[in-house]
Amino acid sequence: MSALTMNLTATASEENSFDSAPEQTVVEDTVGFPLVDDPKIRARNASVFYGDKQAIFNIDLDIGKHEVIAMIGPSGCGKSTFLRTINRMNDTVDGCRVSGEFLLEEDNIYGSKMDVVELRARVGMVFQKPNPFPKSIFDNVAYGPKIHGLAGSRVELDEIVENSLKRAGLWAEVKDRLQQPGTGLSGGQQQRLCIARAISISPEVILMDEPCSALDPIATARIEELIAELAENYTIVIVTHSMQQAARVSHRTAYFHLGKLVEVNETEKVFTTPEHKLTEAYITGRFG
Amino acid sequence: MSKSSKPNATTERIRQTLAKRYRAEKRFRLYGVVAILFGLLCVATLFVDIIGKGHGAFRQTYIQLSVDYDADILGISDINDAQQLALADFSGLVKKSLRTRFSDVSGRKDKRQLYRLVSNSAEYDLTDRLKTAPALLGQSEKRWVLADDDIDTYFKSLNSSDGAFVGRTSEKQQQWVQSLIDAGQIELRFNSQFFSNGDSREPEQAGIGGAIVGSLFTLFITLALSFPIGVAAAVYLEEFAPKNRWTDFIEVNINNLAAVPSIIFGLLGLAIFINFFHVPRSVPVIGGLVLAVMTLPTIIISSRAAIKAVPPSIREAGIGIGASPVQVVLHHVLPLALPGMLTGTIIGMAQALGETAPLLMIGMVAFIVDVPGGFTDPATVLPVQIFLWADSPERAFVEKTSAAIMVLLAFLITMNTFAVILRKRLERRW
Ligand SMILES: Nc1ncnc2c1ncn2[C@@H]1O[C@H](COP(=O)(O)OP(=O)(O)O)[C@@H](O)[C@H]1O
Numbered sequence: 019m020s021a022l023t024m025n026l027t028a029t030a031s032e033e034n035s036f037d038s039a040p041e042q043t044v045v046e047d048t049v050g051f052p053l054v055d056d057p058k059i060r061a062r063n064a065s066v067f068y069g070d071k072q073a074i075f076n077i078d079l080d081i082g083k084h085e086v087i088a089m090i091g092p093s094g095c096g097k098s099t100f101l102r103t104i105n106r107m108n109d110t111v112d113g114c115r116v117s118g119e120f121l122l123e124e125d126n127i128y129g130s131k132m133d134v135v136e137l138r139a140r141v142g143m144v145f146q147k148p149n150p151f152p153k154s155i156f157d158n159v160a161y162g163p164k165i166h167g168l169a170g171s172r173v174e175l176d177e178i179v180e181n182s183l184k185r186a187g188l189w190a191e192v193k194d195r196l197q198q199p200g201t202g203l204s205g206g207q208q209q210r211l212c213i214a215r216a217i218s219i220s221p222e223v224i225l226m227d228e229p230c231s232a233l234d235p236i237a238t239a240r241i242e243e244l245i246a247e248l249a250e251n252y253t254i255v256i257v258t259h260s261m262q263q264a265a266r267v268s269h270r271t272a273y274f275h276l277g278k279l280v281e282v283n284e285t286e287k288v289f290t291t292p293e294h295k296l297t298e299a300y301i302t303g304r305f306g
Numbered sequence: 307m308s309k310s311s312k313p314n315a316t317t318e319r320i321r322q323t324l325a326k327r328y329r330a331e332k333r334f335r336l337y338g339v340v341a342i343l344f345g346l347l348c349v350a351t352l353f354v355d356i357i358g359k360g361h362g363a364f365r366q367t368y369i370q371l372s373v374d375y376d377a378d379i380l381g382i383s384d385i386n387d388a389q390q391l392a393l394a395d396f397s398g399l400v401k402k403s404l405r406t407r408f409s410d411v412s413g414r415k416d417k418r419q420l421y422r423l424v425s426n427s428a429e430y431d432l433t434d435r436l437k438t439a440p441a442l443l444g445q446s447e448k449r450w451v452l453a454d455d456d457i458d459t460y461f462k463s464l465n466s467s468d469g470a471f472v473g474r475t476s477e478k479q480q481q482w483v484q485s486l487i488d489a490g491q492i493e494l495r496f497n498s499q500f501f502s503n504g505d506s507r508e509p510e511q512a513g514i515g516g517a518i519v520g521s522l523f524t525l526f527i528t529l530a531l532s533f534p535i536g537v538a539a540a541v542y543l544e545e546f547a548p549k550n551r552w553t554d555f556i557e558v559n560i561n562n563l564a565a566v567p568s569i570i571f572g573l574l575g576l577a578i579f580i581n582f583f584h585v586p587r588s589v590p591v592i593g594g595l596v597l598a599v600m601t602l603p604t605i606i607i608s609s610r611a612a613i614k615a616v617p618p619s620i621r622e623a624g625i626g627i628g629a630s631p632v633q634v635v636l637h638h639v640l641p642l643a644l645p646g647m648l649t650g651t652i653i654g655m656a657q658a659l660g661e662t663a664p665l666l667m668i669g670m671v672a673f674i675v676d677v678p679g680g681f682t683d684p685a686t687v688l689p690v691q692i693f694l695w696a697d698s699p700e701r702a703f704v705e706k707t708s709a710a711i712m713v714l715l716a717f718l719i720t721m722n723t724f725a726v727i728l729r730k731r732l733e734r735r736w
């Protein structure tokens with residue numbers, strides 16, 4: 019607690035323009051409305067530790083059905099860490115420990131009855147760096163349905179691949195070269211291929227961790243359009259370092275600061291009249 | 307003023323140090339070139355020496371005899387009687403042919419020298435000949451038979467710049483050789499027996515066929531054991547094992563094993579496989595076992611490096627789509643790591659192919675004439691054969707030794723080239 023305050027005082031004195039009331043620099047409770055009715059994902063008292071170091075502090079957050087929620091905040095504030103608790107990607111990190119309650123609808127994500135393989139089929143993920151498998155475009159998309167046994171026949175598989183690529187807005191560009199390596203595509207195409215791969219197993223939620231940070235503005239614009247389209251069918255959690263992107267694609271925005279959830283509000287409200295001083299400082303570019 | 311002169315002074319300074327830096331760079335590059343040239347020179351010397359000494363072994367001296375398959379000398383009345391054929395005096399037939407060719411030779415001593423012009427394998431050659439062509443009985447034909455190794459060495463040295471190597475040949479024998487040369491009845495022919503025969507006390511009959519087959523059998527066992535075990539160990543250690551003191555301990559020990567002198571593995575094989583498990587000695591199975599144990603650390607270390615080199619993003623992609631840990635390994639990690647694993651394995655195999663010391667400990671140094679027909683037949687391997695021949699006193703074994711080294715090097719170069727090609731072919735970009 020005191021470390022947080024000190025850190026901010028240092029920032030304030032350095033910049034000489036940030037004089038805030040002390041009670042506003044201490045994150046006591048999340049301001050705005052972090053909780054919704056009938057959520058898709060419910061996180062309560064969520065904490066994450068890497069060894070002895072705590073990266074996420076007692077976060078309460080709901081993510082609604084068919085909602086696009088953006089997570090913003092300075093780097094190292096725990097956005098990715100929180101995101102990865104939702105599909106238990108943190109399980110693969112040595113020394114990582116998660117506490118709190120996480121529900122995907124009625125199912126306890128960290129409960130003993132939850133199978134991680136099934137969880138990850140229900141919660142898809144798109145990573146920061148496009149990471150297609152070093153296989154053909156077709157095989158990249160077909161892989162998920164294959165291992166989960168979603169296609170009964172070759173025809174069905176072809177259909178799934180085609181539909182996924184269409185929904186990812188990539189079909190027109192690759193339909194004539196499905197057998198060529200996915201790694202031969204451009205960065206933006208690769209990322210759309212990864213999105214096609216993620217939606218090929220019809221997940222309920224798609225997690226996106228800075229999906230456009232490695233892409234040029236045009237490719238970024240395409241992905242943003244795509245996110246808007248996908249929101250009709252999926253719940254999307256997107257981490258982004260671009261506030262414009264958050265403003266363009268999301269319904270609600272969550273602002274993280276040093277492992278704490280500072281403010282969650284309607285995106286428009288966050289970017290026009292933020293409730294918390296820290297949020298305001300961040301979106302006005304005073305630190306980040 | 308000071309503002310404009312200051313950058314100039316800095317530039318001047320940089321220029322001065324630049325010249326120095328370039329000199330240092332040039333010097334450094336020169337060291338590298340010298341080192342490489344020295345290495346190449348050593349290799350070239352080795353090759354020139356070995357090829358110079360060994361190329362002769364691929365051709366062997368043959369002498370043409372007119373053989374009269376005389377039923378009386380042979381003592382055969384019925385050509386279809388196998389027993390008669392087995393007991394027949396083909397040695398006498400060879401002697402008779404030589405006496406006919408050099409009819410002026412008389413006296414026991416001279417005759418004995420005359421008979422020593424041809425290899426004692428000549429009689430077996432004629433036996434086989436008559437067996438395959440029974441109609442020749444009572445007929446005569448001209449037949450090229452293998453010359454004795456002393457004659458072979460002498461004949462090969464006749465045109466050499468250092469003068470003829472007389473060795474153990476007598477003056478009479480040299481005259482006979484001259485007479486054969488004049489008649490065109492002695493010549494060098496391609497020595498196919500060198501590749502098909504096993505070892506022999508007679509250099510002209512000795513071949514590396516047995517050793518090559520022994521090496522292949524042994525390497526097969528080595529590969530069949532060490533590749534799957536090595537890859538499984540590497541995959542487990544990299545992908546599934548918890549990181550704790552035990553796995554650290556295992557890792558340190560694997561690295562230590564890679565540095566253990568190979569002869570220790572031979573002693574281990576002797577103590578455990580032979581004395582405890584009673585695996586027979588001198589057979590490819592025991593050789594393969596010992597070499598597999600010796601090669602394991604190499605394969606494990608290179609396989610782990612190959613697995614480590616697989617980008618984590620690929621693993622994450624697999625996990626993210628819901629692949630189980632085993633599926634991630636089988637579908638994504640192994641295919642990408644395979645080229646590196648295979649390269650390490652082939653290099654390990656090349657090492658095993660050239661290994662001698664541990665095999666001496668487990669009896670693969672025995673004198674074995676027969677080409678092994680299976681994994682449990684007594685066998686020797688190429689490097690041990692080289693060791694044995696290098697130790698033999700006969701002059702003719704010098705060129706055999708070098709020729710065997712050439713064959714071994716050819717195998718090694720082929721394997722290493724194969725490793726490079728395999729890596730290039732299988733390597734995929736991501
Ligand atoms: N694998 C890890 N091991 C240890 N610490 C980690 C690991 N991943 C992230 N952290 C730490 O957790 C904090 C949050 O990181 P992260 O969630 O990646 O931040 P963000 O995505 O917001 O930039 C950082 O302080 C980071 O150093």
Ligand SMILES: [Mg+2]
Nearest residue numbers: 097098099227
């Ligand atoms: Mg991050």
